[in-house]
Amino acid sequence: xxxxxxxxxxxxxxxxxxxxTIKAKEFGVAGYIKNLGDGRVEVVIxxxxxxxxxxxxxxxxxxxxxxxxxxxxxYEDPDPRCxxxxxxx
Numbered sequence: 863x864x865x866x867x868x869x870x871x872x873x874x875x876x877x878x879x880x881x882x883t884i885k886a887k888e889f890g891v892a893g894y895i896k897n898l899g900d901g902r903v904e905v906v907i908x909x910x911x912x913x914x915x916x917x918x919x920x921x922x923x924x925x926x927x928x929x930x931x932x933x934x935x936x937y938e939d940p941d942p943r944c945x946x947x948x949x950x951x
């Protein structure tokens with residue numbers, strides 16, 4: 863399963879990417895996370911269905927100082943080249 867998320871609210875400057883990397887390892891998902899120039903955070907999550915759902919749930923809340931106001935999510939076809947989770951940009 864593969865999802866692509868865009869998160870808005872107070873999602874930059876709160877260590878979102880750092881905590882997401884830890885959670886991705888904990889949940890066993892691959893993909894990436896990056897800050898966008900418009901203040902949003904973009905996240906791609908790929909893995910087993912239950913693990914992806916757990917990561918989506920975590921991203922919807924974020925780390926302690928984040929305030930996630932909106933989540934836009936689309937499903938995509940899995941990419942066999944996507945095997946790790948990394949911070950981009």
